[in-house]
Amino acid sequence: MPKMKTKSSCKKRFKVTATGRILAGQAGKRHGMIKRSNKFLRNARGTTTLSKQDEGIIKPMMPYAR
Known part of the structure; x- marks a missing residue:
């Protein structure tokens, strides 16, 4: 089975913590x-x-x- 692609927009905007939660920048600024x-x-x-x-x-x- 071929590799799945990561959405480019997601890899630029989000980061995954060691526990698996998603970090994102604060909105409204x-x-x-x-x-x-x-x-x-x-x-x-x-x-x-x-x-x-x-x-x-x-x-x-x-x-x-992760």
């Missing part, structure tokens, strides 16, 4: 920061883990990610 609260901006730094439902969508697109 591209523009419009003036109207957002400082608390929101502080909490939206770095990356976040996806919910179980979203993981179920992403994991099939990354067949060889």
Whole structure:
């Protein structure tokens, strides 16, 4: 059976942790920061883990990610 291909968009946007969870960048920080609260901006730094439902969508697109 041939190798399965990983979606290029997924390998650029997501990372799999050692426990198998999916890391993704925080949403909502591209523009419009003036109207957002400082608390929101502080909490939206770095990356976040996806919910179980979203993981179920992403994991099939990354067949060889740990």
